[in-house]
Amino acid sequence: MSGDEDELxxxxxxxxxxxxxxxxxxxxxxxxxxxxxxxASVIVYILYAKFIKGSNKCPECPTIPAEKADK
Known part of the structure; x- marks a missing residue:
């Protein structure tokens, strides 16, 4: 064993x-x-939140253009 391992x-x-x-x-x-x-747990949580946030798009849901939403 080296001295470093003994110290640890x-x-x-x-x-x-x-x-x-x-x-x-x-x-x-x-x-x-x-x-x-x-x-590591904070990084995993951030990645999980980004993954979930990005996958919330519903292909069946119609999108309203911003011009019509203001009226």
């Missing part, structure tokens, strides 16, 4: 299992994982 694993608690091991607030790596997950 120094604070790993062997009692932590599953998500608790990856998303803890006591290690830099755990906090980084929380930040990455937060950014």
């Amino acid at each position: 694993n120094k604070y790993d608690d062997p009692n932590l299992k599953g998500l608790k091991r990856h998303f803890n607030s006591t290690t830099i790596r755990g906090r980084a994982n929380v930040a990455i997950a937060t950014y």
Whole structure:
């Protein structure tokens, strides 16, 4: 093992299992994982909202031109 891996694993608690091991607030790596997950979820939400907003066009619905809508 290199020195970098020892430094990263120094604070790993062997009692932590599953998500608790990856998303803890006591290690830099755990906090980084929380930040990455937060950014990823925001990006996914934005992409989902854009996809849903773009697919709301109904081909059967008539469109009213702006000139007639003002009258």
